[in-house]
Amino acid sequence: MPALTVPPGVEGIVAMHELPDPAWESRWTRIVVPEEVKERLLNFTLFSLRHRARIDAVRLPVHGLIVLAGPPGTGKTTLAGGLADQAARALGGTVVFVEVDPHAFPSQMLGESQRSVARLFDRTLPDLAGRGAPTIVLLDEVESLAVSRGGASLETNPVDVHRATDAVLAGVDQVARACPNLTFVATTNHSVGVDAAFLSRADLIEDLALPNAAAVEQILRDTLEQVVGSAGLDGAKLGPLAKACVDAGLDARRVRKLVLRALASRRELVLKPESLRLEDVAAALRAEST
Ligand SMILES: Nc1ncnc2c1ncn2[C@@H]1O[C@H](COP(=O)(O)OP(=O)(O)OP(=O)(O)O)[C@@H](O)[C@H]1O
Ligand SMILES: [Mg+2]
Incomplete structure (x- = not known):
């Protein structure tokens, strides 16, 4: 409407x-x-x-x-x-x-x-x-x-x-x-x-508190699936990344933005977002924390 x-x-x-x-x-x-x-x-x-x-x-x-x-x-x-x-x-x-x-x-x-x-x-x-x-x-x-x-x-x-x-x-x-x-x-x-x-x-x-590891994992999965689809996602590696986000004190909005930053970090990803990997997101988090 x-x-x-x-x-x-x-x-x-x-x-x-x-x-x-x-x-x-x-x-x-x-x-x-x-x-x-x-x-x-x-x-x-x-x-x-x-x-x-x-x-x-x-x-x-x-x-x-x-x-x-x-x-x-x-x-x-x-x-x-x-x-x-x-x-x-x-x-x-x-x-x-x-x-x-x-x-x-x-x-x-x-x-x-x-x-x-x-x-x-x-x-x-x-x-x-x-x-x-x-x-x-x-x-x-x-x-x-x-x-x-x-x-x-x-x-x-x-x-x-x-x-x-x-x-x-x-x-x-x-x-x-x-x-x-x-x-x-x-x-x-x-x-x-x-x-x-x-x-x-x-x-x-x-x-509403900052998201815990389980919530961050769910948010990361939801954001990544929007980009790469559910097939392209290695769910087993999400846990450690989620924990790292919690340790960095990220709020839920920043968790979603992290995926965006990872996408914008390399031209190939901008042209072909579906080739985004969890390693790219982990790298974006490291870049953010330094
Ligand atoms: N708990 C959450 N779970 C999943 N995504 C979230 C959550 N919180 C925020 N987001 C993401 O961040 C975006 C912005 O959230 P929102 O503006 O509602 O936060 P807010 O609490 O009102 O923040 P602020 O205090 O800065 O106004 C949402 O549209 C969503 O993409
Ligand atoms: Mg608000």
Whole structure:
């Protein structure tokens, strides 16, 4: 399904998509995280989208807010989209996925960012949810939106930033009450920089760690098979290479990029990528570590 056009005059939204979309399935299936993490994410999302309207928020405070935290390149942003796609499949209808622009609220504009944030939560998002479809809103890099009020000095963290954070908190509460068909997925690679009251509102916080050897092996296999096919791959040698990647502290994105670097290391490989060998990838890793 095509991306939806963001209506004119709507600020703070980068993109909107109608899901499910076959092209989005790999954002879920090819992101390697423990199966129970995916299970929890999907369960919470479905619970929130299906049942929040009927729940007494004092007895069971469901905000419809999931936080994905973890180092760069661990799949947070990709998985958020994949989650929306999976939710649409499970619900058997359309889910609208809305991406909020984390940089649309420049904190240096005194007073302005607070007003923009308030507008986003008071008007823009309720309007989008008001169209009726289950809606998942991505707050990517939320540390830039809900800046910790306790963490930094007023000098580095102008009063306006604090007000913007207050506006985000009030906004999340307001949307939780008024839009039961809307669920937020927030990502951050700097959770200490995210306001504690924001994190306290999360129904589920999942920490995505750097991949372990088994995960790296799976990611290497997936990336290499894209290039050389499954027949051309000597699976037995993947284990040691995966371990070397873990020892080098590579995140999942860098593991995939390693294959790309190996491909670009020699002209023959650029012309004939299917002749890539594991030795080339190992050499790229050594080159990276030196
Ligand atoms: N856990 C993973 N399993 C497999 N591939 C991954 C994983 N994490 C990341 N990747 C690869 O890296 C790409 C970028 O990941 P993504 O942008 O989702 O990471 P992120 O955690 O949001 O990073 P950042 O904190 O820098 O925004 C993915 O599209 C995928 O190719
Ligand atoms: Mg990201």
